[in-house]
Amino acid sequence: MGKRLGLTGNEAVAYAVKQADVDVIAAYPITPQTVIVERLSEYVANGELDAAFVPVESEHSALSTVVGAAATGARVFTATCSQGLALMWEILYIASALRLPIVMSIAARALSAPINIHCDYSDVMGTRDAGWITLFAENVQEAYDNIVQAFRIAEDPEVLLPVMCVHDGFILSHCLEVVEVLEDEQVRNFLPRRDRPNVLDPSKPITLGPVGLPDSYMEFKRQQDEAMKVAYRKVKEVGKLFGELSGRYYDVVHAFGVEDADVVAVCMGSAAGTTRYVARKLREKGLKVGVLKIRMFRPFPKNEVRELLKGAKLVIAMDRATSLGGAGHPLQMELATTFYTWRQKPLIMSVVYGLGGRDLTPMDIERMFNIALEYAKKGEVPEEALWLGLRE
Amino acid sequence: MTLIEVRWHGRGGQGVVTASELLANAAIFEGKYAQHFPEFGPERAGAPVRAYTRISDEPIELHTGIYEPDIVVVIDPTLLVNMDILLSGLKRGGVFVINISEPPSELKERCKELGAKLYYVDATKIALEIFKRPFFNTPMLGALLKATGIVKLESVHEAVKRRFKPEIAELNIKAISRAFEEVRSA
Structure with missing residues (x-):
């Protein structure tokens, strides 16, 4: 068993990246991700990590740098959030389409305006269609564990896709918790160096990222979509292998109390623990509620969602981001599509919470469950989202 | 022991966040589960600052603010105006x-x-005598330990040794021990 340390989310991410023995790091500091970059530059400066640390002038350059480095076969890492992630946007698509196994950490933070440094998923949801595997951490332990697994997933010869590991800004990035870390050697053995096809090598010249005109572009996109299907399976496999190594088994979702629940709240990130805490108390009172945590947002775990929610009368889609003017909010739309294209269609109640770091309190969650239980009884839900914790 | 929640009040620059972090680390050394988080916002010297600690024998699932603390620690007496x-x-x-x-x-x-x-202790006096500076945080950690027994004194000493350079750690241990002795119940 590994060491038991008190680490913040950012420290845990940096520690995992050091153990992964990356070759190139390029990153630009942005609150609340900054400590990741600070720790990694310290590790490189004091010789604990033998990597090239490239201090860049913007996030656009940070991702471009790791794209270039990854294309040569290097193991690479970057981290950002919010405006920084927005600035990376055009390179996100290039990273995934070039099939580069980049690992990026996101300390999720709201987008401006108004300027806000606190947690929500408006930054991550902006990358929804960019072709990145996306994992969410519920706590600091998971933030550490996800990074270790991400390199294994990304570099799998059948996957070769970038992975985004999200931990909630401030709520986890600046929260110190107990983390059981693996030994360096265990991580090295878990992440063996593998030969990759199509790397840039002056002795065997190839072209990466040429034009793909109407005669070939669609085929590239279809291949990426197929790679995502493989990634779905691989994330599950790696979660199991990681469990054999650490004792902490991971799947693409985590369910609590769903077997007999009338109402199941579906959420991501740090909200999952608080929601489970409330659900447990309500179940003690005999209320049939459950929680389904989505750990892997991309590819979206349709099979598990259908299987685990098949008995639910009502599903609550808890969104920490909005799709302004949309037919629904991001997670709500995923769930609606997941069920609409299937035989069973539970009611889906949309909840928007925690924008710009608005705290999600146990009281709010209890109120949400009570409202949902009423709707489940009536057999109908309102079309408009419930904005939890909104000052009215 | 069930879940214990602590809220710390101080002013920017006095080490409120460090005190909360040391408490959480001390609990972790004892094999317990703990969480420490600062109140987030612009950090300015002198402005009121809060920090929070949760300690439990079981894994902590909650990730939300602390609204009904079991323990409140005030490291700056001027905050009493409110x-x-x-x-x-x-x-x-x-x-x-x-x-x-x-x-x-x-x-x-x-x-x-x-x-x-x-419970009260003149941590200002202790800090000014030992550090010659207004670091009221670690003496107040000592006072908290005596008042509540929330973690062992030795665990906090260990946390301090890992956090600071030896000479600074020694001064902090001295300040903690002295406040531990001097804290009074009103």
Whole structure:
């Protein structure tokens, strides 16, 4: 068993990246991700990590740098959030389409305006269609564990896709918790160096990222979509292998109390623990509620969602981001599509919470469950989202 | 032991966040589960700052603010001008620990109404004598330990040794031990 340390989310991410023995790091500091970059530059400066640390002038350059480095076969890492992630946007698509196994950490933070440094998923949801595997951490332990697994997933010869590991800004990035870390050697053995096809090598010249005109572009996109299907399976496999190594088994979702629940709240990130805490108390009172945590947002775990929610009368889609003017909010739309294209269609109640770091309190969650239980009884839900914790 | 929640009050630059972090790490050394998080926002020297600690024998699932603390620690007596904020949400039967040479009678009465136990120590004096600087944080950690027994003194010493250089650690251990001895119940 590994060491038991008190680490913040950012420290845990940096520690995992050091153990992964990356070759190139390029990153630009942005609150609340900054400590990741600070720790990694310290590790490189004091010789604990033998990597090239490239201090860049913007996030656009940070991702471009790791794209270039990854294309040569290097193991690479970057981290950002919010405006920084927005600035990376055009390179996100290039990273995934070039099939580069980049690992990026996101300390999720709201987008401006108004300027806000606190947690929500408006930054991550902006990358929804960019072709990145996306994992969410519920706590600091998971933030550490996800990074270790991400390199294994990304570099799998059948996957070769970038992975985004999200931990909630401030709520986890600046929260110190107990983390059981693996030994360096265990991580090295878990992440063996593998030969990759199509790397840039002056002795065997190839072209990466040429034009793909109407005669070939669609085929590239279809291949990426197929790679995502493989990634779905691989994330599950790696979660199991990681469990054999650490004792902490991971799947693409985590369910609590769903077997007999009338109402199941579906959420991501740090909200999952608080929601489970409330659900447990309500179940003690005999209320049939459950929680389904989505750990892997991309590819979206349709099979598990259908299987685990098949008995639910009502599903609550808890969104920490909005799709302004949309037919629904991001997670709500995923769930609606997941069920609409299937035989069973539970009611889906949309909840928007925690924008710009608005705290999600146990009281709010209890109120949400009570409202949902009423709707489940009536057999109908309102079309408009419930904005939890909104000052009215 | 069930879940214990602590709220720290101080001013930017006095080490409020460090005190909370040391407490969490001390609990982790004892094999317990703990969480420490600062109140987030622009950090300015002198502005009121809060930090929070959760300690439990079991894994902590909650990731939300602390609204009804079991324990409140005030490391700067000038914050008493707004007593309501300091006492806000303090659980009935909770503990209030403050850096002050003599607690005002109003505070004593308010704590009595809440059924809260009031402890005090002159951490300013201890800090100025030992550090020659206004670091009231670690003495108040010592006072908190004596008042509540929330973690062992040796665990905090260990946390301090890992956090600071040896000469600084030694001064902090001295300050913690002295406040541990000098804290009084009102």
